[in-house]
Amino acid sequence: MTLYGWDTSDYDVGRGLTPARVAAASGLGIHFLTSKGTEQSPSSVFRSQGCGWILAAGRDAGIPYLGMYIVVRSGVPAATQAQTAITYADANLAWWRTWPGFFWQVDLERWPYDSVAPSVGVQVATELEARTTRAVVMYASRGQYGSSELGGFPRWNANYPHNLDETFTAAYNRAGGDTGVGWQAYGTPSAVPRIWQYTSTARIGAQRTCDANAFRGTDTDFAVMIGATSAGGTDVQTVSIVTIYPGSALAADGAFHPVRWSDGNTAYRITAAGLIGHQSKIDLVGLQKGDLVRLRAVYGFPGVSTPTVQMLNQQTVSVDPALIGGGYVTISANENHQVPAGTTVTFEVAVTPAPNTGGRNLSFGNATRRSVLLFS
Structure with a gap:
């Protein structure tokens, strides 16, 4: 079984994203949704204008798994970046603490202006889990962090074999589906990614240029990954x-x-x-x-x-x-x-x-x- 997800940000709002389009995505089969919340550099703090209403629209549309992502940066203590994200979440989506399917996404990338070390992502992820008891999924691509120490966090790999204007399901099939290149193990310790972002130009309903993602497994498997339930099903x-x-x-x-x-x-x-x-x-x-x-x-x-x-x-x-x-x-x-x-x-x-x-x-x-x- 394959579950599909959507990784959003304020850029999607600029391309026409509305609550109605989020609701339509749920009807089309989007099963997990994340949105950028914060990014803190030594000189400034970015706080999203759209994250709160985007995730609330996903909640209201019945998307069970919702996550806020934090773009991590060099030069700022991990504890500071984590607390900035938590404070933002409390102010803009206060319901996150009681939503069973909420999780954190740490966005670890090597930018042209900041080649962020893998240790930064691991440290921020560790702080988030310790401060909130909510699970972190580590967005760190195989292309940028192929042999890096990434901790024991579930991997989220970005690898785009094709970038065409087509539906998110057609794009996944074109990329090879459940046997596509994005499912190769990487990192230290070596692990197969749990989520694959396989295109950045998908169509999800009327919304274009979307980051589309796949999870190989059942609804229960996803719940176990983010700690919404235990492997034994006790929660x-x-x-x-x-x-x-x-x-x-x-x-x-x-x-x-x-x-x-x-x-x-x-x-x-x-x-x-x-x-x-x-x-x-x-x-x-x-x-x-x-x-x-x-x-x-x-x-x-x-x-x-x-x-x-x-x-x-x-x-x-x-x-x-x-x-x-x-x-x-x-x-x-x-x-x-x-x-x-x-x-x-x-x-x-x-x-x-x-x-x-x-x-x-x-x-x-x-x-x-x-x-x-x-x-x-």
Whole structure:
């Protein structure tokens, strides 16, 4: 399995990045998102204008793994650079301390104006982990730091076999996919990179010139890498990410219909008491401009005869879906609830057709998915 990610900065804002585009990226399959927060040199401190809202948009769109990155520089104590980053995060994305999927990204690069030594990245990463207990992933390319001492941090390799204006999935396939050149081991100790940034010119929805990344593994594997769960699964007891049941259809009749998922079920049963986080994406083919799409969750609590219903999203199709490839993704924000063992969650969808368009049967697109996490 391959998970895709997006590495952003204020440059992306200058190229048109908006919260809507971040939300669209989630629907297209972006599973982890990072954004530049700070860069501290001996003479100045850069503080991003966009990092806070970019990561908040990712959170609201249901992207489970979110990271802030710190461009490390020579000539400034590691402890100072780490604390500057933490202070910035507290001021601009205060929710990071309670977001289960938050992690740090240390951006270690040899710039024309500052050939940053590998030890700087390792020292800042060590400070960040010690001060926050959140994991660090080390962005340090094989081309620049091939045999360097990089510590035991997960590697993030930048290697661009091609830089073409194409979708992020097409770019990954062109670069060789899961057997591409970017997956070669490097550094001391030698390690295969966990994340490969394989192009800097990808298209992610309507956004162009994007840094696109891949992670070889499952959702649980990523959670283990950043410490959101242990290898034994003691922190996250359940991770459920499933797609739509093949051939599923939906009548556009205004009524709510439960979604049937690829495991054959409509309801998801919570196996133990704890805090659940859930999110869903509904990609519908056959919608027309003006259709009203509603998405809700129905909770069945053990010993309670009447279910609890929560509206998750309600939106009118604002564009002709045929102009954007035929599908239209409705995304619920990530919802967190404390529930008892035995609780069931069912996602239901209703489509009220636009006036004078008649009833239709809709099909589900490939971006449809459900994710449920249970934190003990």
